[in-house]
Amino acid sequence: MSADTSDFVAAAARIINSGQARTLLLTGQVSDIFRCSQGDEEEYLPLVGLLTRRWRVPGTILVVYELNGPIRFLDPTDARKVRDAWAKLHQEEDTQRAIDLALARTRKRIAELEQQDPGRGFDACLAKASANPTFALEFLRQLCLCSRLRQNDVPLLWEDLIVLIEGADFLIPEGEIGRMSEVDRQRVAICRDWFADPGFVNGGDTAVLVAESRSLLNAKVARLPQVLEVEIPSPTTEDRLRLIRWFNRRQSSERRLRLWSSQEALAAMTAGLSSHALLQLLRSAVHAGTVLRPEGVVAKVEHFIQDQLGEDVVEFKKPEHTLRDVVGFHELKAFLRRELMPRIRATGRSALPGAVVGGPIGVGKSFLLEAVAGELGIVVLVLKNIRSKWFGETDMLFERLRRILCALDKSLVFVDEADTQFGGLGEEVHETERRLTGKVQAMMSDPLLRGRTCWLLITARIHRLSPDIRRPGRAGSLVIPLLDPEGEDFEAFVRWMIAPVFGRSDACPELGAAVRALAPEVEGYYAAAFAEVRSGLVAAAEIAGKTSLDVEDIRAILADHIPPAVEKTRRYQTLQALVNCTRRSLLPGKPAGEELKRRREEWLRELRRLEAEGIG
Numbered sequence: 001m002s003a004d005t006s007d008f009v010a011a012a013a014r015i016i017n018s019g020q021a022r023t024l025l026l027t028g029q030v031s032d033i034f035r036c037s038q039g040d041e042e043e044y045l046p047l048v049g050l051l052t053r054r055w056r057v058p059g060t061i062l063v064v065y066e067l068n069g070p071i072r073f074l075d076p077t078d079a080r081k082v083r084d085a086w087a088k089l090h091q092e093e094d095t096q097r098a099i100d101l102a103l104a105r106t107r108k109r110i111a112e113l114e115q116q117d118p119g120r121g122f123d124a125c126l127a128k129a130s131a132n133p134t135f136a137l138e139f140l141r142q143l144c145l146c147s148r149l150r151q152n153d154v155p156l157l158w159e160d161l162i163v164l165i166e167g168a169d170f171l172i173p174e175g176e177i178g179r180m181s182e183v184d185r186q187r188v189a190i191c192r193d194w195f196a197d198p199g200f201v202n203g204g205d206t207a208v209l210v211a212e213s214r215s216l217l218n219a220k221v222a223r224l225p226q227v228l229e230v231e232i233p234s235p236t237t238e239d240r241l242r243l244i245r246w247f248n249r250r251q252s253s254e255r256r257l258r259l260w261s262s263q264e265a266l267a268a269m270t271a272g273l274s275s276h277a278l279l280q281l282l283r284s285a286v287h288a289g290t291v292l293r294p295e296g297v298v299a300k301v302e303h304f305i306q307d308q309l310g311e312d313v314v315e316f317k318k319p320e321h322t323l324r325d326v327v328g329f330h331e332l333k334a335f336l337r338r339e340l341m342p343r344i345r346a347t348g349r350s351a352l353p354g355a356v357v358g359g360p361i362g363v364g365k366s367f368l369l370e371a372v373a374g375e376l377g378i379v380v381l382v383l384k385n386i387r388s389k390w391f392g393e394t395d396m397l398f399e400r401l402r403r404i405l406c407a408l409d410k411s412l413v414f415v416d417e418a419d420t421q422f423g424g425l426g427e428e429v430h431e432t433e434r435r436l437t438g439k440v441q442a443m444m445s446d447p448l449l450r451g452r453t454c455w456l457l458i459t460a461r462i463h464r465l466s467p468d469i470r471r472p473g474r475a476g477s478l479v480i481p482l483l484d485p486e487g488e489d490f491e492a493f494v495r496w497m498i499a500p501v502f503g504r505s506d507a508c509p510e511l512g513a514a515v516r517a518l519a520p521e522v523e524g525y526y527a528a529a530f531a532e533v534r535s536g537l538v539a540a541a542e543i544a545g546k547t548s549l550d551v552e553d554i555r556a557i558l559a560d561h562i563p564p565a566v567e568k569t570r571r572y573q574t575l576q577a578l579v580n581c582t583r584r585s586l587l588p589g590k591p592a593g594e595e596l597k598r599r600r601e602e603w604l605r606e607l608r609r610l611e612a613e614g615i616g
Helices: 007-018 047-054 076-089 095-103 107-115 121-131 133-148 182-195 237-249 263-269 275-288 294-309 330-345 365-376 393-407 431-444 487-502 509-522 527-544 551-560 567-580 593-612
Strands: 023-028 033-038 041-046 060-065 071-073 160-165 206-210 227-232 314-316 354-358 379-383 411-415 453-459 479-481
Touching: 007 023, 007 047, 007 227, 023 393, 033 047, 033 237, 033 275, 041 047, 041 237, 047 060, 047 160, 047 206, 060 076, 060 133, 071 076, 071 121, 071 133, 076 121, 076 133, 095 133, 121 133, 133 160, 133 182, 237 263, 237 275, 263 294, 275 294, 294 314, 294 393, 330 365, 330 479, 330 487, 354 365, 354 567, 365 411, 365 453, 393 431, 431 453, 479 567, 487 509, 487 527, 487 551, 509 527, 509 551, 527 551, 567 593
Parallel strands: 023 206, 023 227, 060 160, 160 206, 354 453, 354 479, 379 411, 411 453
Antiparallel strands: 033 041, 060 071, 314 379
C-alpha cells in the first residue's frame, strides 16, 4: 500500500521507529481529513483512520481509545493475542481488581477490593473501560506493562503496541493540580507514571496522544521531556488542488464543478481553509448547480477563519477608501507608496515583517493605514481581543492564528491600540501577558512568515510597546510618526473642513481666500478636530435651512468651538513618536548628523519634564 499524505505522518513514524520517544503528541489540524491512496483507489480519512491505515504493519498491534468509547483493536486476532498475554500475566489474580487496587485512594476501598471474588477477566476490563476513562487509562498503562514483560525469558507479547488516544485534552485537561477534581488528578498521575516509566521509555510500545494544542493538556504531562510533539499543518495549495481534482472526478458529468476560472485558481484562493471546510464548499457548489465565484470563496474563507479564532478575536477588514481619500500628509503618502507598500507586497528578503504607526490621539493613524490596506488588496486580519478570559485559551488562539497565517500566501495583520493588546515581559507582568507578548514577537520574526505576513501596529503610546516588538526585524523595522498637519497639509484640512458648506468648487479663488481667512481660527487643530468641526458645520447649515455658509457664519461657529484639553497628553505622544521614528526623512525638517542628535536630546528633555508633571 502507498499513501500520499502530509509529512507529519512520516515525521511521527520516524520518531517511533528511531525510539526517540515513546509518547507522541499530535497537535494542529487534528479534526481535518487527509488523503490516502492504495493503488488506484484514493480516499480522504480522518486522522485516526489515516494513522491506523498507515501504521498497520507486521510486528505492531494498534489499540484505539476514544473518549467515552470502547478500547478497540483493529483486528480480532490482535485482541486475542493481547488477551492471551494478559491471561498469562494474571493467571492467579483478578485483572480488574488489580486495576481497581491501583486506583484506590482509601483504606476502606482497598479492603473492599481485597474481599471481592476474582475471575472477572480481560473482557470485563474492556467493558468497564468504555464507561470509565480513568479506568481506561490505567488499563492501557497495564497493557503496555504486560507487553514488555517476559516469562521464562519468553515475551508475553511478541508485537509492540501503538496506543492511539483521541481527545487527550479532555482526559487530562490543563489546570492547577490543587484546583482539579480527584478524578482529573488521578488521570494526570496515571499518565505521568506511564510515560515517565523507564521500562516504557526504553521499551517498544508507543502512546500517541491527539489534541488540538499542547497548551490544552495538563502541563504536568505535556511538559514531560519524554513527550515529543508533531504538528499537523493546514493543507498546502497542492493539497487543496488534489482534493478539488479528486472531488470533481467522483462527480457525474452533469454534476461537475462549475468554476469562474481554473481549479488551480480555486486552490490558490482557498488558502486558509482546512480540507474538510474545502470539501463543504465543493459539495455546496455542486448541490446548488451554479458557478462558484470568487466572492463566494472569499466569504467561506473568512467565515472559516472567524470560526477558528472567534469573531470577538479577529475580523476581516475590507477598507473602501485609499490614499487618495486621505487629506493632507502629502510627503508621507509619497513615502508609503514608494517604500512601505512595495515592501509589503514583496516576498523575498526585502519583505517588511512589520511596521508601527505612532502619533498623538486623533491624528488619523487608523484611517491612514486602512487606506494603505485598501490600495494593497491583500487579506487584512484585524486582531481585536487576543486576551482570552479562559485559562490556556490565549495560547491555543495563537497556535490557530499561526497555522492560518502559514496557510495564507499573503496577509496583513492589523492591530489597533497595540499598546493595550500586547503586554510586556517584565517580572511585574502576569505570566499569561508574558507568553502573549513572547508569541507575538516570535511570529513577527518567524522566517516561515517573512514575506507572507506583515504586522501593522497602530498606537498613540508607542513607548508602552515591548522594546522587543520595537526592534528591527519585527514591527520596529519601520516606525512611522504621524504628526499634526502643517503648511500645505494644514490648508488642505481647512479646505476639506469647509468644503461641504462653502458652496463653491475647489478651484474657485473664493475658497482659497476663505481658507486663508479661517486658518488662524483653527490653529493647533488636528484630523479628529477638523472632522468634528466639519460635521458641526454641516449640521448648522441643515438646522438653519441653508445650502451654504459664508466665511462669517463659519467663523462664528468656530468661535464657539473649544477643543478638548488634551494638549499636553498629545504633545507627550508626539514626542514619543518622534523619538522612536526609524526614518530621518519622516522627521520634521529631515535633520541629520549633529542636528538630529541635538533635536533628539531636546525631545527627551521635554519628555522628562512632561513626565515630572504626571503626563505619560
